[in-house]
Amino acid sequence: MFIVWGRKITRRPAGFVADYCGICREPKRFRLSRLGSVGHVYYISVGEGKLVGYERTCMSCGTFSPAAVSDYRKIAKTALPLETLKQETCPGLDAAMAERRALDERVKTAPHLLSPNERLGLIRSPFNLLSPKVEKRFASTNLDGGVVGAIAGAIGLMIVCPAVGAAISTEGAGPAMVIGMGLGLALIIWQFIAAGQRFMRKEILPPLAKALAPLKPSEAEIEQALRDFRKAGHKIGGKLKAAEILQSAR
Ligand SMILES: [Zn+2]
Numbered sequence: 001m002f003i004v005w006g007r008k009i010t011r012r013p014a015g016f017v018a019d020y021c022g023i024c025r026e027p028k029r030f031r032l033s034r035l036g037s038v039g040h041v042y043y044i045s046v047g048e049g050k051l052v053g054y055e056r057t058c059m060s061c062g063t064f065s066p067a068a069v070s071d072y073r074k075i076a077k078t079a080l081p082l083e084t085l086k087q088e089t090c091p092g093l094d095a096a097m098a099e100r101r102a103l104d105e106r107v108k109t110a111p112h113l114l115s116p117n118e119r120l121g122l123i124r125s126p127f128n129l130l131s132p133k134v135e136k137r138f139a140s141t142n143l144d145g146g147v148v149g150a151i152a153g154a155i156g157l158m159i160v161c162p163a164v165g166a167a168i169s170t171e172g173a174g175p176a177m178v179i180g181m182g183l184g185l186a187l188i189i190w191q192f193i194a195a196g197q198r199f200m201r202k203e204i205l206p207p208l209a210k211a212l213a214p215l216k217p218s219e220a221e222i223e224q225a226l227r228d229f230r231k232a233g234h235k236i237g238g239k240l241k242a243a244e245i246l247q248s249a250r
Pocket of ligand 1 (some may be wrong): 021022023024025058059060061062131244
């Protein structure tokens with residue numbers, strides 16, 4: 001018998017903290033998750049597994065990144081209002097963010113007076129922050145409404161095509177079945193590709209555009225960032241076009 005087993009990463013809620021969000025460009029509330037590496041048999045796992053780290057997810061924009069629990073004075077059990085959460089979990093946040101806020105202020109008021117190096121760093125930063133979300137999405141198979149519809153359509157084609165074939169000629173059912181399967185397969189593949197594009201448009205483009213908008217980047221600057229990420233093997237570099245990012249960031 002073929003047994004599927006191995007290890008997988010599980011996420012467990014670990015509480016709430018306040019921190020700076022590089023996409024929202026301001027202090028935000030974050031949901032903290034504990035990442036555990038746990039053994040599974042047929043993808044069914046028991047327990048929370050060996051601790052491999054923590055992850056924080058911005059409650060405003062949904063962007064997640066690795067987190068160090070030692071950065072916070074304590075972890076809040078509930079999602080308190082931002083100011084209270086800040087005092088309880090990260091009281092030094094405002095002071096620590098002074099330099100960052102000064103830079104954000106310059107981004108807001110005079111983005112073109114930033115040095116080319118500052119601009120490059122600021123343009124790359126949201127790609128870097130959103131890259132883990134893209135990698136996670138494309139590392140596993142995802143069925144959204146379109147893909148499920150395509151599978152249903154493919155099943156329908158395999159029922160309808162042989163019936164139509166048989167009605168046309170006594171030998172028609174076989175070839176019509178092959179045509180139906182081919183069409184069904186093409187439909188599913190097309191929807192799998194489209195599902196990836198839908199994810200990029202819905203989940204990645206809006207926060208990316210929001211973070212880039214104050215910088216008023218040129219198409220060449222975005223192109224450069226995409227190329228760098230592509231070269232470094234990040235999927236985010238190959239799944240978006242500079243022109244569509246630019247259009248959304250206006
Ligand atoms: Zn955010």
